[in-house]
Amino acid sequence: MSITTIYWIIFVAIAIASWAVSASLESKFEKYSKEPLALTGREVAEKMLRDNGIYDVQVTCVKGKLTDHYNPATKTVNLSPDVYNGANVAAAAVAAHECGHAVQHALAYGPLSLRSALVPVVSFSSQFVTWVILGGLILLGTKAGSWMLLAGICLYGLITLFSLITLPVEVNASQRAVNWLREAGITDNHTTEMASSALHSAAYTYVVAALSALASLIYYIAIFMGSKR
Numbered sequence: 001m002s003i004t005t006i007y008w009i010i011f012v013a014i015a016i017a018s019w020a021v022s023a024s025l026e027s028k029f030e031k032y033s034k035e036p037l038a039l040t041g042r043e044v045a046e047k048m049l050r051d052n053g054i055y056d057v058q059v060t061c062v063k064g065k066l067t068d069h070y071n072p073a074t075k076t077v078n079l080s081p082d083v084y085n086g087a088n089v090a091a092a093a094v095a096a097h098e099c100g101h102a103v104q105h106a107l108a109y110g111p112l113s114l115r116s117a118l119v120p121v122v123s124f125s126s127q128f129v130t131w132v133i134l135g136g137l138i139l140l141g142t143k144a145g146s147w148m149l150l151a152g153i154c155l156y157g158l159i160t161l162f163s164l165i166t167l168p169v170e171v172n173a174s175q176r177a178v179n180w181l182r183e184a185g186i187t188d189n190h191t192t193e194m195a196s197s198a199l200h201s202a203a204y205t206y207v208v209a210a211l212s213a214l215a216s217l218i219y220y221i222a223i224f225m226g227s228k229r
Contacts, residue, residue, distance in 0.1 A: 003219065003222045003223065003226065007215065007216075007219040010215045011212075011215065014208060014211055014212045014215060017208050017211075018205075018208045018209075018212070021201065021204045021205050021208055022205065024201050024204075025198075025201040025202055025204075025205065028090075028197060028198045028201050029066075029090045029094075029198055030090075032088065032089040032090040032093070032194045032195070032197075032198050033082070033086060033088045033089070033090040033091065034088065035088055035089040035090075035191060035194060036087060036088055037087055037088055037089060037091075037092050037186065037187070037191065038087065038186075039087060039092065039186060040084070040085055040086060040087045040091065041079050041083040041084050041085070041086050041087075041091035041092060041094065041095035042059055042061075042079065042084050042085070042095070044091070044092045044095040044096055044099075044181075044186060045059045045077050045079065045095040045096070045098065045099050046059055047184065047186075048095075048096055048099040048103075048177075048180055048184070049077070049099055049102060051180065051184060052099075052102075052103050052106065052180075053106075054102055054103065054106050056075055057075045057076065057077060057102045058075065058076045058077070059076070059077045059079065059084075060076050060077070060078050060079070061078075061079055061080075061081055061084040061085075062078040062079065062080060063080075063081070064080050065080055065082065066080060066094075067080045068080050068083050068094050068095075068097075068098050069098060070098045070099070070101035070102050070105070072101075072105045072112075072116055075102075075105075077095070077098045077099055077101075077102055078098070079094070079095055079098065083095055089187065089191050089194045089195055089198070090198055092181060092186055092187065092195060093177065093178075093181070093194075093195035093198045093199050094198075096176075096177035096178075096180055096181050096186075096195070097173050097174055097177040097199055097202070098173075099177070099180075100172070100173030100174065100175075100176035100177045100180075101169070101173050103173075103176055104169070104172065104173060104176075109169075109172065111165055111168045111169045111172070112169050114165055115162065115165045115166060115169055118158065118161070118162050118165070119162075121158055122158055122159055122162045125155040125156070125158045125159055126159060128155065129152055129155040129156050129159065132148055132149075132151050132152040132155060133148075133149060133152030133153075133155075133156065133220060135148045135152075136148035136149025136150070136151070136152050137149065137223070140223070140227055141227060145227075146224070146227060149220065149223070149224050149227070150224060152220065153217070153220050153221055153224060156213075156216065156217050156220060157217060159213060160210075160213040160214055160216075160217045163206070163209050163210040163213040163214075164210050164213075164214070166206050166209075166210070167203075167206055167207065167210055170202075170203050170206050171203055174196075174199035174200070174202070174203060177195070177199060178192060178195055178196045178199065181195055
């Protein structure tokens with residue numbers, strides 16, 4: 001079986017896994033958004049920030065669905081309308097998770113600092129990696145092609161590293177969120193399990209993305225090594 005065939009088998013398997021994870025995530029958030037809580041996502045976020053002694057981070061509402069994110073550059077927890085205004089388990093879980101990143105930032109959590117440092121490099125790599133690798137594959141067998149493919153592998157390696165570093169950052173933020181929700185009395189044992197389940201499903205999306213990046217990187221390395229024989 002050729003390297004290309006193996007790659008496509010893995011690619012299809014990852015694509016199916018990605019679809020399954022996305023479907024599960026959407027289903028859980030829809031289900032848990034019907035489980036009411038006393039506080040809205042905005043109130044949960046503001047309380048979690050205060051409880052962790054963070055007063056220089058703003059909670060804002062941004063357009064879209066599941067567009068929630070923490071921006072360390074502007075020190076803002078940005079929540080989608082459903083999360084910002086929602087008073088339910090799903091909204092609380094997402095809001096607390098994004099505040100988990102704010103807590104990481106305040107504590108200079110190592111993996112988050114490393115990921116933030118890689119952002120400009122990865123942004124640059126993402127703009128050119130496809131064209132560099134494509135050029136290397138077209139010119140494969142020539143000296144120029146080998147150098148281009150090697151350069152593409154280095155750029156893609158940075159993107160893969162970013163995906164792998166993202167995993168502990170996201171998992172840690174979710175752990176902080178679930179622990180705080182329980183300790184603050186926002187959720188009881190039953191609803192804490194729901195919040196944990198929703199955030200675990202969200203974490204799997206990053207696992208799939210990391211596996212996809214790693215599989216592609218290995219594939220390009222295999223092609224490069226094969227061209228040297």
